[in-house]
Amino acid sequence: MIVSVRDLHKRFGDLEVLKGVDLDVERGEVVVVMGPSGSGKTTLIRCLNLLEVPDAGTVRICGHELTKRSAREVRRRTAMVFQQFNLFPHMTALQNVMEGPLSVRRVPRAQAEPQARELLARVGLADKCDCYPAKLSGGQKQRVAIARALAMKPEVILFDEPTSALDPELHAEVLQVMRELAREGMTMVVVTHETAFAREVADRVVFMDGGTVISQGPPSSFFTDPDHPRVRAFLRLVAS
Ligand SMILES: Nc1ncnc2c1ncn2[C@@H]1O[C@H](COP(=O)(O)OP(=O)(O)OP(=O)(O)O)[C@@H](O)[C@H]1O
Numbered sequence: 001m002i003v004s005v006r007d008l009h010k011r012f013g014d015l016e017v018l019k020g021v022d023l024d025v026e027r028g029e030v031v032v033v034m035g036p037s038g039s040g041k042t043t044l045i046r047c048l049n050l051l052e053v054p055d056a057g058t059v060r061i062c063g064h065e066l067t068k069r070s071a072r073e074v075r076r077r078t079a080m081v082f083q084q085f086n087l088f089p090h091m092t093a094l095q096n097v098m099e100g101p102l103s104v105r106r107v108p109r110a111q112a113e114p115q116a117r118e119l120l121a122r123v124g125l126a127d128k129c130d131c132y133p134a135k136l137s138g139g140q141k142q143r144v145a146i147a148r149a150l151a152m153k154p155e156v157i158l159f160d161e162p163t164s165a166l167d168p169e170l171h172a173e174v175l176q177v178m179r180e181l182a183r184e185g186m187t188m189v190v191v192t193h194e195t196a197f198a199r200e201v202a203d204r205v206v207f208m209d210g211g212t213v214i215s216q217g218p219p220s221s222f223f224t225d226p227d228h229p230r231v232r233a234f235l236r237l238v239a240s
């Protein structure tokens with residue numbers, strides 16, 4: 001099991017956001033997380049790499065429990081792709097992709113640079129290596145962010161609504177890169193409301209509501225025969 005979450009709780013002040021989440025993700029699995037706004041999706045995936053510190057429960061990544069003490073080592077096995085890209089604005093695309101390997105993984109520059117170029121080529125941006133983020137479209141920025149995540153050689157990539165800040169015509173190029181990663185066997189947890197992508201690429205769809213997982217299953221049954229009224233209501237909403 002790459003990710004194993006047990007009875008995870010998280011509150012912000014008086015607001016209990018995660019109320020006992022259980023989640024397992026196997027190697028090579030693509031898990032899509034859906035659910036209404038405020039249900040705790042972002043908080044959950046931020047807890048998976050300690051961007052948020054859970055109040056109770058356990059997170060295991062590749063069998064290692066994620067704690068404050070183990071954070072540096074365990075966190076390295078995950079990479080995150082954010083809705084708002086979070087690229088370093090003062091660095092070129094190439095420098096953005098090289099930064100993690102150089103400073104965290106201590107890869108020599110002579111090795112990090114060709115690897116970064118190769119990753120940018122893989123996401124279709126071989127010709128944008130020297131561009132700063134301000135000169136890139138949203139879809140290009142997000143593809144640099146995916147290359148940056150891959151540069152850390154993670155065991156699992158966590159995506160938080162990777163297309164929702166993009167104009168609709170730019171969704172496809174990002175989803176295509178994600179589809180290829182899935183095909184190559186990358187383990188992925190993807191918060192998204194892209195139902196066509198989920199139907200095609202997800203091995204499993206997990207539905208959160210009110211801070212817990214209330215339903216999950218393969219896309220074939222999740223979309224065609226939802227077992228829970230809240231899921232049915234939600235799917236009607238995203239389809240419209
Ligand atoms: N740092 C924080 N401080 C206080 N409240 C927070 C914080 N982060 C999230 N929350 C609250 O926790 C709840 C769950 O937030 P979260 O971002 O996890 O939801 P979500 O399912 O990702 O929603 P969306 O679909 O809108 O992205 C929300 O009510 C949010 O306002």
Ligand SMILES: [Mg+2]
Nearest residue numbers: 041042043160
């Ligand atoms: Mg969110």
